[in-house]
Amino acid sequence: MAEPPPRPPDRLSMEWIAASLKRERARTGLSLSELAKRAGVAKSTLSQLEAGGGNPSVETIWALGVALGVPFSVLVEPPTPAVQVIRAGQGPGVASEQASFVGTLLSASPPGARRDIYRIRAEPGSARAAEPHIPGTVEHLIVGTGRVKAGPAGEEAELDPGDYMTYRGDVAHSYEALVPGTTFILVMQHV
Secondary structure: OOOOOOOOOOEOOHHHHHHHHHHHHHHHOOOHHHHHHHHOOOHHHHHHHHOOOOOOOHHHHHHHHHHHOOOHHHHHOOOOOOOOOOOOOOOOEEEOOOOOEEEEEEEOOOOOOOEEEEEEEEOOOOOEEEOOOOOOOEEEEEEEEOOEEEEEOOOOEEEOOOOEEEEEOOOOEEEEEOOOOEEEEEEEEOO
């Protein structure tokens, strides 16, 4: 019987993030100072992340992705085996600083395709405010359990299990769990 493929870690590996940041910063030709400035993060924080240290939040990684002009997944995607199973509650998760919100990248966009798929667990308390993503981004949200309020600022909608919503992700938007145990699938489509 063949060995099962290794399970992705429950937390993102800083080695993956560090290598991705260095690679993308080199690709764009940005200095450490310029990328930090564009992303609105401290130069010392960026330096620490590129050295493989720290514990970046969703907001920090998103800001760096936007500043680099790449999807979030480009910075956090680990190498994957040919067959991959991510069990519920497992996978590389990144927590928010703003709310009880953990995003787990389930599938990054392969070459030629432009979408990323995330499983989100969220608890009531605070909304997760998302800054605009790279131009042309569209988000698709499907509620699994609980109840969520989501969408662009001023156009939020409350969704129940099984409800689907799509909206521009390149404008300010938010996600807010309205009941405990809220989960949803988020597909980010990049053009």
